[in-house]
Amino acid sequence: KNQVEQSPQSLIILEGKNCTLQCNYTVSPFSNLRWYKQDTGRGPVSLTIMTFSENTKSNGRYTATLDADTKQSSLHITASQLSDSASYICVVSDWTGTASKLTFGTGTRLQVTL
């Protein structure tokens, strides 16, 4: 059964600090891994998407890493801002040859405080 697990479940950090969120997955056949940001009451918004051949990808202050051998990914946020407060969701896509299906983690709820 395809699964995506994220840690920590929640995290509180001070504005300006860095943080790293973790994602472990068991999805087969693996196609790509995505990180989404979901503000409260909104739909998820894509931050990065990586295939198995990509080790790292950046989007501004967000940097995602992928280790396809250990099936782990991380999302690093540098110089956090209050607006970074949201849930960060790790999503893994499989590919059956006819359609892809996304498996979602339950997310890490990040709160950035003054």
Add this chain to the structure above:
Amino acid sequence: NAGVMQNPRHLVRRRGQEARLRCSPMKGHSHVYWYRQLPEEGLKFMVYLQKENIIDESGMPKERFSAEFPKEGPSILRIQQVVRGDSAAYFCASSPSGTSRYEQYFGPGTRLTVT
């Protein structure tokens, strides 16, 4: 280019009533996905549709739930005889293709409350 649009944003129904949720994909996108998010849980896949075709409905409950994506107009997720357990946020996403290389763009969701 408008994003994925969903309406209504909030919907309240009494037990036994029907709920109709609408999703208009991004312009140029012909693939639509519906997901359900229960409180404190991750999004769960429900159904994947192309115009006039259901491609994968493996995540959809067998009874009371149906989805369509007609040639003209929005995609509709229909829940008949709603029960309290149907209370959730329902998200629609669209993509230009069904292959995994393409990004799925999410709408703002419809929050269904069953009283």
